Amino acid sequence: MKTNVKKQKSFTDTKIELRICANPDYLRVARTATHDVAQVIGLKDNEIEKITLAVVEALTNVIRHSYGGPCDKPIIVKLNKINYPDVKKAGLEIVIRDFGKQVDPENIKGRDLDECKPGGVGVHIIHTAMDEVEFTRGDDCGMQLRMVKYLD
Amino acid sequence: MRDDINKLEPVIRAVKHEGRAIVLELGGEIDMKCSAKVKNKFEEIYRDKPPVLVVDMTEVEFMDSSGLATLVGVLKWCRINGSELRLAGLTKAVRNIFDICRLESIFQIYDSRAEALSQ
Numbered sequence: 001m002k003t004n005v006k007k008q009k010s011f012t013d014t015k016i017e018l019r020i021c022a023n024p025d026y027l028r029v030a031r032t033a034t035h036d037v038a039q040v041i042g043l044k045d046n047e048i049e050k051i052t053l054a055v056v057e058a059l060t061n062v063i064r065h066s067y068g069g070p071c072d073k074p075i076i077v078k079l080n081k082i083n084y085p086d087v088k089k090a091g092l093e094i095v096i097r098d099f100g101k102q103v104d105p106e107n108i109k110g111r112d113l114d115e116c117k118p119g120g121v122g123v124h125i126i127h128t129a130m131d132e133v134e135f136t137r138g139d140d141c142g143m144q145l146r147m148v149k150y151l152d
Numbered sequence: 153m154r155d156d157i158n159k160l161e162p163v164i165r166a167v168k169h170e171g172r173a174i175v176l177e178l179g180g181e182i183d184m185k186c187s188a189k190v191k192n193k194f195e196e197i198y199r200d201k202p203p204v205l206v207v208d209m210t211e212v213e214f215m216d217s218s219g220l221a222t223l224v225g226v227l228k229w230c231r232i233n234g235s236e237l238r239l240a241g242l243t244k245a246v247r248n249i250f251d252i253c254r255l256e257s258i259f260q261i262y263d264s265r266a267e268a269l270s271q
């Protein structure tokens with residue numbers, strides 16, 4: 001289900017913001033927070049597993065590609081409960097902002113899964129797990145990833 | 153998932169010889185932080201050239217694509233070197249990533265370690 005509702009009036013009921021170092025030691029912190037917020041919002045267990053996996057993949061990509069490896073630079077993770085009453089849709093919005101290297105969002109694509117080789121499937125996982133995925137450049141540096149999963 | 157961050161269990165639980173198989177028991181969370189450690193352990197196991205390599209994942213709570221990439225690399229090594237890779241006891245969280253990446257069909261997956269060893 002890919003739905004574009006960005007331009008409709010929205011209400012944010014919950015807003016949680018984490019600021020973590022670009023270090024794999026803290027992947028667990030973001031994963032746990034995502035898991036718990038998704039559970040509170042009412043997403044199903046199997047969806048929560050996939051959403052938390054998408055968050056870890058996104059953060060891993062930031063550490064590896066945007067910052068070029070583990071470092072003490074920041075990554076901001078926002079977890080918002082969203083609600084679009086006009087179309088009776090609600091869900092979890094996750095925004096991941098980094099301050100590293102910028103890339104053309106058009107070039108961020110998952111690789112062909114038919115080829116059996118290690119690595120490069122993170123973007124595919126993100127697109128499969130979430131209903132909306134949007135990569136944009138930050139105002140001055142870095143990238144922002146906005147992902148949404150709607151409640152059924 | 154709710155353990156204190158400083159009290160995490162190691163990801164490599166044990167390596168055991170069972171008949172003609174080597175069994176690697178993994179556990180905890182396999183992500184970018186520890187996938188290199190897992191890869192190194194497999195490289196140690198390769199030296200014994202086991203005819204059968206069973207990876208028992210019963211205790212794995214979470215695995216991301218770096219862990220999956222490690223297993224794809226192990227599968228390739230096994231194919232080249234005439235070994236057989238068998239994965240056992242995949243938890244729901246681990247099965248998710250195999251499912252999303254459509255890789256279940258290329259691995260031999262068993263419900264339990266006993267089943268993997270009895271083949």
